[in-house]
Amino acid sequence: MLAQYVFWFLTFVAVFSAIGMILSKNPVYSVLSLIVTFFAIAGHYFLLNAQFLGAVHVIVYAGAIMVLFLYVIMMLNLNNLQETRKGFLSKALTIVSGGILMLVLIAALNKAEFQAQATGIDTSKIGMVENIGTVLFREYLIPFELASILFLGAMVGAVYLSKKSRA
Amino acid sequence: MELIKGITINHYLILSVVLFALGTFGIMFRRNAIIMFMCVELMLNAVNLALVAFSKMWGQTDGQIFVFFIMVVAAAEVAVGLAILMMLYRNMHTTNTDVLNQMKG
Numbered sequence: 001m002l003a004q005y006v007f008w009f010l011t012f013v014a015v016f017s018a019i020g021m022i023l024s025k026n027p028v029y030s031v032l033s034l035i036v037t038f039f040a041i042a043g044h045y046f047l048l049n050a051q052f053l054g055a056v057h058v059i060v061y062a063g064a065i066m067v068l069f070l071y072v073i074m075m076l077n078l079n080n081l082q083e084t085r086k087g088f089l090s091k092a093l094t095i096v097s098g099g100i101l102m103l104v105l106i107a108a109l110n111k112a113e114f115q116a117q118a119t120g121i122d123t124s125k126i127g128m129v130e131n132i133g134t135v136l137f138r139e140y141l142i143p144f145e146l147a148s149i150l151f152l153g154a155m156v157g158a159v160y161l162s163k164k165s166r167a
Numbered sequence: 168m169e170l171i172k173g174i175t176i177n178h179y180l181i182l183s184v185v186l187f188a189l190g191t192f193g194i195m196f197r198r199n200a201i202i203m204f205m206c207v208e209l210m211l212n213a214v215n216l217a218l219v220a221f222s223k224m225w226g227q228t229d230g231q232i233f234v235f236f237i238m239v240v241a242a243a244e245v246a247v248g249l250a251i252l253m254m255l256y257r258n259m260h261t262t263n264t265d266v267l268n269q270m271k272g
Contacts, residue, residue, distance in 0.1 A: 001173075003172060004171065004174060007171065007178070015185055015189070018186055018189045018190075021206075021209070022189060022197065027199060027202060031205065034205050037186075037212075044179075044182075044216060045216075045219055047171060048222075050222065050223070050231050053219060053234055057238070060238050060241075060242060061238075065241065069204075069205060075253075076256050086198070094195040095196075098192030098196075099188075099192075101188050102185060102188035105188065106184055109177060109180045109181060112180070126226060126227065126228050126231070127222075131228050135229065140232050140236075147239045151242075154243035155246065158249075159250075161247065161250035161251055161254055
């Protein structure tokens with residue numbers, strides 16, 4: 001019963017701070033709202049027995065990615081940015097098309113029945129570091145190594161792009 | 168099937184869909200490239216949430232490994248994307264996508 005209340009609480013926090021992220025005029029407030037959304041999603045991960053992922057999510061997203069966003073916004077001094085005004089038609093079309101996407105996906109998934117069930121499996125341990133590590137370094141070793149190459153490429157690319165001179 | 172008492176997989180899928188649609192809506196609604204970028208992060212997270220819910224439903228760790236890799240890709244993407252935005256700002260002095268339309272055919 002408690003888990004149910006926690007689910008609904010985290011859901012409302014996630015959805016409403018996501019809406020706040022989109023609608024707030026000041027980019028710094030947008031970043032802070034998105035951090036709240038990420039904490040709510042991390043709470044959902046803990047609720048779903050994905051303890052390792054919940055911790056990694058807080059560290060990577062709230063700790064690294066959003067700080068990077070905040071840093072760029074402050075460095076570029078964007079907090080009083082003027083956005084071009086859009087016409088009523090374009091705003092209305094945006095709302096309608098976003099709403100239609102949501103309605104179609106909800107209608108498709110609402111009544112979906114999933115036959116497969118984890119019968120007899122203890123799902124409370126699947127998110128532990130031990131399990132994740134075993135699967136990651138046995139079955140997904142090559143993707144893991146490729147991810148490190150991707151990181152190296154991203155690091156070199158980011159440094160090269162933000163370099164001042166093109167010499 | 169119930170993941171938690173009273174909460175089925177469909178609850179999580181609908182939450183994931185709502186967050187994903189909000190991200191799509193934000194990309195169309197806003198004109199600031201940094202906010203649009205944050206909406207992409209929100210969409211990635213919506214998909215992650217669905218994957219974790221499926222992982223719990225099947226009792227398999229594989230879904231969580233996928234989420235792990237999506238986080239890796241998201242981190243790399245943010246580093247490169249923000250560097251590109253910095254370059255754009257240095258050359259054009261704006262992050263407004265209505266102004267940054269010079270590659271439009």
